Amino acid sequence: MTISTIAVVGSGYMGGGIAQVLALAGCSVVLSDQSAEIASANRERIIAEAGAFAEQKLFVADAAETIARNVRAAASVEEAVEGVEFVEEAVPEIPAVKAEMLGRISAANPTAIIGSNTSTISIGELATHVQNPERFLGVHFSNPAPFIPGVELIPHDSTRSSAVDAVATLLRSAGKSPATVTDATGFVVNRLQYALFHEATQLMEEGVATADDIDLIVRTTFGMRLPFFGPFAIADMAGLDVYEFCYRSLQTRFTERFATPDALRELVEQGKLGTKTGAGFRDIDPARIAELIAYRNEAYVRVQQLIDELGPHPFDERT
Template identity: 55%
Template structure:
């Protein structure tokens, strides 16, 4: 079994695949790129090098990044050439099952039998793609987010046949690329898009009901709870706000919207046990010592202040100008 990923092929050189290839090449891995045709692959390589130079000029990539990527990233003449002999293959073709099945079959026919194969799918469960993979024990979802060069989180989704031993190998690769892998179950939409789409659906309902405009909804999200989400997830935020407070608020929602926004069972249980979050020393994210709580408050205040300073420095987005 592969113990460390040093060589990579990225199949699909579009916006996502190209960004993944940039990120892994910048981290020092030898990356081979392949797309629908050799001319398309070579054009993508030139685009990625040009983008990297722009990112470097803007201070978004470190000095010397473009030369590092140039030294570590190359274009293949075909998918088969790209995947032959590498440790890890990331499939990043369009989110259409038939296309992914076809490409995965080509990958498997040319790759080493022990090569780890990842798919960059946003919503398709592993079990819908695994039938196209020979030796499915080496197959899993490795879902990067858009834009891949700058978003650190990566969803890792194992299927029924996935060998658990390959997960830490993939996580090690991600750490070297300054990414953070999170393991989630094999269900449609995983975690990222299930949450993201629920938020979008509720936001659209708010607009349809005439409660607020799209612009005002975006302002509220980006300057209130979205402001916090860069540093804390919803469980940590709830712990800091107080689970008893959340339980009382859910009563209002349940009265207004019914079962759709009923109080979650996990919240009822913790509140009934007197576990209100940071104020009582235990909540959704575990137990807290007084020292941890003091450190958390200091970190939170510093993080939010810095975020405010960054927003002032960057100014409004072009959508607001």
């Protein structure tokens, strides 16, 4: 199934950004909100934003014209979803509000694939409010939707695979990078993001470093790696034996909080130490290690060049 007609229910900051993305991909998009006036005002807002983004060379030159042509505002949710192939629900992150809206959407269109932009609410729980729930899944964009490529796809136990595939194809056509995850608490993005935030607040509260210095350290050290490598690839390149040793060091104070992961321990016991042995969490042909290292080094230099080109960081008063 190829999706070309879409309704975005909830036209605020996230919903409007999602509408921009899909309209620029050539889809016909209908916006709806609490009233026709709100939907219409937000349509005008995202067109104006697109013009500003184009001037900043963040969008293509004719982005505003494309969005104006491909997006219309509806008088009601029911009007917006009638006859479309896909509906993205982007109302506030309040379970009762989402449940009520999903019931309305699914009653008004019994066949469309329905996605929810929830960042934390159980998809299985929300599915109980959807008629024909096999067409329902989580489709979680990150903020700001026009500029963050990753999107979490979260099916529940009964979601049909064809619905997941159709939404993934749509997102790829819009330049996004969909990843399918299970319906676990926090999914992946927020479970990782909040784990980092939790540890950062612990460091601040313990007086180890200020919030400013913690932010500076993150963005100028391992934050430089994250645009190119995920945590498993980073661990493999560092050496899994090194990671195991660091866990033991952390355990001198934080026994439970930094318990060595079983998966890490098992790989080290097997002699799979990462890139240097060709096998770890992510295997690599030893003949390609030099290519990997060259890519890594160039990537880090180029991101620093981009940072320098952008100019002083707005939060860094010392620059």
